[in-house]
Amino acid sequence: MLTAEWQKKDDLLYLNIPVWEEEGVCAAFSSRYGGQSTAPYYSLNLGLHVGDQAETVISNRQRFLHALQLDLDNVVCCQQVHGNQVAVVDDRDRGLGAYTFSSALADYDAMITQSPGLVLMSFYADCIPMFFFDPRQRVIGLAHAGWKGTMSRIAAAMVLSLKSEFGTDPADIQVFIGPGIDKCCFQIKEDLKAKVQREFTAVHDIIKKDERGYFWDLKATNRKILLDEGILPRHISSSKLCTGCEARFFSYRREGGITGRMGAVLALRD
Numbered sequence: 448m449l450t451a452e453w454q455k456k457d458d459l460l461y462l463n464i465p466v467w468e469e470e471g472v473c474a475a476f477s478s479r480y481g482g483q484s485t486a487p488y489y490s491l492n493l494g495l496h497v498g499d500q501a502e503t504v505i506s507n508r509q510r511f512l513h514a515l516q517l518d519l520d521n522v523v524c525c526q527q528v529h530g531n532q533v534a535v536v537d538d539r540d541r542g543l544g545a546y547t548f549s550s551a552l553a554d555y556d557a558m559i560t561q562s563p564g565l566v567l568m569s570f571y572a573d574c575i576p577m578f579f580f581d582p583r584q585r586v587i588g589l590a591h592a593g594w595k596g597t598m599s600r601i602a603a604a605m606v607l608s609l610k611s612e613f614g615t616d617p618a619d620i621q622v623f624i625g626p627g628i629d630k631c632c633f634q635i636k637e638d639l640k641a642k643v644q645r646e647f648t649a650v651h652d653i654i655k656k657d658e659r660g661y662f663w664d665l666k667a668t669n670r671k672i673l674l675d676e677g678i679l680p681r682h683i684s685s686s687k688l689c690t691g692c693e694a695r696f697f698s699y700r701r702e703g704g705i706t707g708r709m710g711a712v713l714a715l716r717d
């Protein structure tokens with residue numbers, strides 16, 4: 448099973464996946480600690496689109512990437528529109544979205560690549576990051592799945608894109624579902640609950656009810672989608688960390704919508 452481990456470098460605190468690092472894949476997820484942004488973005492805000500000072504965000508990004516022995520010049524980002532489109536990226540895309548939000552790939556929420564040295568990066572404050580690695584074809588992919596992306600099955604779109612673009616066999620794909628808002632915190636209203644149940648008719652345990660209302664398990668839903676696409680159960684691991692509960696993370700819900708963003712980073716080391 449894949450596990451993410453906390454790492455500390457100076458005042459930076461982040462998660463990485465040591466088993467993948469041994470295979471030459473850097474997979475990391477930042478906490479809110481170790482940057483220079485002030486409240487409400489305190490302190491390692493990596494999102495350029497949330498109202499923070501751009502130069503501070505860029506400096507935060509450089510600091511995090513430096514700790515991972517990566518370079519912001521090699522980063523590619525997408526604009527994360529809560530859709531399910533997967534971009535195939537390569538060396539020519541280096542730098543898109545690294546220093547400005549407007550240069551990030553519009554209309555996309557996920558990226559796949561076979562290019563060593565290219566750094567896939569996306570941003571989170573409750574949505575679910577999904578890290579994909581096919582060790583046989585040496586392909587990686589990073590997907591942003593909020594509730595809308597989960598509903599539109601971005602996880603399935605990733606598997607389809609990896610198959611069609613790189614000849615990946617789903618049985619080879621390993622997936623790590625990272626920290627995000629969990630079933631303890633992701634309360635939804637009755638109308639969305641009805642939509643989820645219509646969309647995922649065969650799944651009965653993804654919504655729980657208590658006296659407060661309905662709670663949706665996004666990680667379990669994405670896991671189910673991946674299993675339906677032929678990913679092996681032993682190749683899917685989920686972080687137990689909830690961004691809504693865990694003060695080390697930014698949380699859109701907990702902080703009323705005005706907050707920073709964590710970064711997910713995925714790269715084949717060259």
Ligand SMILES: [Zn+2]
Binds near residue numbers: 628632689691692
């Ligand atoms: Zn929680």
